[in-house]
Amino acid sequence: QQPVQSPQAVILREGEDAVINCSSSKALYSVHWYRQKHGEAPVFLMILLKGGEQKGHEKISASFNEKKQQSSLYLTASQLSYSGTYFCGTVGGQSGTYKYIFGTGTRLKVLA
Amino acid sequence: DTEVTQTPKHLVMGMTNKKSLKCEQHMGHRAMYWYKQKAKKPPELMFVYSYEKLSINESVPSRFSPECPNSSLLNLHLHALQPEDSALYLCASSFSATNTGELFFGEGSRLTVL
Numbered sequence: 001q002q003p004v005q006s007p008q009a010v011i012l013r014e015g016e017d018a019v020i021n022c023s024s025s026k027a028l029y030s031v032h033w034y035r036q037k038h039g040e041a042p043v044f045l046m047i048l049l050k051g052g053e054q055k056g057h058e059k060i061s062a063s064f065n066e067k068k069q070q071s072s073l074y075l076t077a078s079q080l081s082y083s084g085t086y087f088c089g090t091v092g093g094q095s096g097t098y099k100y101i102f103g104t105g106t107r108l109k110v111l112a
Numbered sequence: 113d114t115e116v117t118q119t120p121k122h123l124v125m126g127m128t129n130k131k132s133l134k135c136e137q138h139m140g141h142r143a144m145y146w147y148k149q150k151a152k153k154p155p156e157l158m159f160v161y162s163y164e165k166l167s168i169n170e171s172v173p174s175r176f177s178p179e180c181p182n183s184s185l186l187n188l189h190l191h192a193l194q195p196e197d198s199a200l201y202l203c204a205s206s207f208s209a210t211n212t213g214e215l216f217f218g219e220g221s222r223l224t225v226l
Contacts, residue, residue: 002154032215041202041217042155087154089215098209099168100145102154 001026003090003103011109012078020073020106022088031064031071032089032100035082042087045073078110118203118218126226127193133221135186135203141216143167143209144186146178147202149220155202161186162209193225 003024010018022031030049034042048064048071059076075082088103116137125131135144143162147155160168161180169178175197177189186203203218 034215041219042215044214044216047214099157099160099170100204100215101157105152105154107152 002101003088005086005088005103005106007106008104009107009109011111013111014080015077016110018075018078018108020075020086020088020108022071022073022090022103024069024090026069026090028064028066028069028071028090030091031062032091033062033071033073034087034089034102035084036087037084045086075108078108080110080112083108083110116203116205116216116218118201118221120221121219122222122224124224124226125190125193127195129193130189130191132190133188133201133203133223135188135218136184137205137216138184139205139207139216140183141205141207142183143206144180145204145206145215146186146188147204149200149202159188160209167209190223193223195225198223198225 003022006021012018032047033045035045036042046062048062062073064071071088086106086108089100091098091100119134123131145160146158148158149155157170158172159178164180164183175192179187200220200222202220204215206215207213
């Protein structure tokens, strides 16, 4: 039930691009992306609410393919501050209460 | 105020102790959550409170007892824990548990069970 992310880890040089994928075995109604730096709480990046929706946040953008039950996070021209662990989060549940379930995580390290 | 405040930041307890973790938010959010996070793992949902009522319990052992005294406060009472319960406990809130809004996380309480 937990979404699977790939790759598990990636190392980049500053200025390089990266793509993080999130795949679910269950139907996705929305996808969230969070970044967690070491020793800190997860921080919200963006929500994608509709199939095919794309969103951007500075040089970080994401897409959501509802049919394939997948989402991808694109980091462009990476900066040192992008280092951390990225989690996708999917939302589902019954009786109108949503359960936020986090994906397996992708550790990203950006080197100078 | 867009903060979720958790206390204590660090807690060390023995297996026979009783302790509590506290979480507070003043954003008017009506949904509050407890997550457990082990090192290098994603946060794992434990409980969801919606409008101060327990809405979801993810089959958490009874040695963890949540409480929501009012819409701003969330407690997690701990009793007879095991060493494997050592983890970072994250509290989060969202506007509502019935829509897919952003989760706001506290800094977490790092628990060590001896």
